[in-house]
Amino acid sequence: MIAILGGGVAGVSTARSLALRGARDVVVFDPRQPGQGSTGAALGGFRTQHGSAINVALSLASREYFAQRADRVGFQPVGYLYVAETPAAAGELAARAQVQRELGLPIEHPSPKALVPFLETGDLLGANYCALDGVYLPPLVLGCYVEEARSAGAELRYGQVAAPVELERADAVVVAAGAWSAEAGRQLGVELAVTPLERAIFQIGPFDWLPPRVPVTLEAGSGYHFRERDGRLLLTGPGDQHAYDHFLAWLERRAPRAAVPDFERHWTGNYEMTADHHPLVGETERPGVWACCGFSGHGVMHSPAVGESLAAMILGETPPVDISALSPLRTEPLVDRTQL
DSSP, X not given: OEEEEOOSHHXXXXXXXXXXXXXXXXXXXXXXXXXXXXXXXXXXXXXXXXXXXXXXXXHHHHHHHHHHTHXXXXXXXXXXXXXXXXXXXXXXXXXXXXXXXXXXXXXXXXXXXXXXXXSOOTTOOEEEEETTXXXXXXXXXXXXXXXXXXXXXXXXXXTBOOOHHHHHHOSEEEEOOGGGHHHHHHHTTOOOOOEEEEEEEEEEOOOTTOOSSOOEEEETTTOOEEEEETTXXXXXXXXXXXXXXXXXXXXXXXXXXXXXXXXXEEEEEEEEEOTTSOOXXXXXXXXXXXXXXXXXXXXXXXXXXXXXXXXXXXXXXXXXXXXXXXXXXXXXXXXXXXXX
8 A cells, every 4th residue: 555644735636646656555534624725725826937947847747737727726827927126136036036947938028917907017127928828726736636536546535534553554654744744744754855834825805806817916026915815905015924914014005906994805725834945755764664744835836746756766666857956865955036
């Protein structure tokens, strides 16, 4: 048996890929129901605009999965628009663009107001945009994985914890428990340096004036950003994740037409953070125990490529993407300047 601990996108995508590659007796365990972990709370952004070769490669390798299932997962290639409100942020965007073009991304520098007409742009000093980026609905992505994994022969046991005897008898165990991976690892005798970071989303609207195909819009210096969904804006960013006032203050400055005094809905989830903001993917110090966790906000967008590549490694095959740099045994931190 190959036991996978965690029924979010990381675990189920791996189960799907294992089953499609011919593995039998692949079982996913999760004490919660589908979508009750971090996947269900995610913003739903997909971007290629990363600052490390491995992250760009994972996004490019994953994109086809979402594009081929656009109607099923709500994928819309609306792009990501980064705007710079300070000289430092403008310099950072210019440096990113150079790196990203070298990695094959079609980075553009459009007029922000042409893409987001309700944006206040008088103080902006630069912008990066990539049309490959977009949005989807994470619960629908998970739903696709669940359906495809089961069709391929994997067994998904939601609402069930793996018994110790089952884990001892397993040929391989994959820890894909998101923000709870450190605890799951300790129970297996391995150290997984993953810590939870609470992140909130404030939903505002609906707005009948919102134009179609609004790109995900991020203020590079501050970190505040939004996406459109169903005629509403979903806001996330830094600071107190339970206080709306600083989000409202940012809207009053950057998108005053959307600066409504009350939010429609608020929810929180957990990023599964690692020290260098890159996931732990690969075999741990204990042979037969594998990690697939610590995605630091990138779990949904990279799940197709990571699941396929990790499945190949577990089965002793060549992975489609070389993810050896993500080994949980790495001793040097990885760097992605978009995470700074």
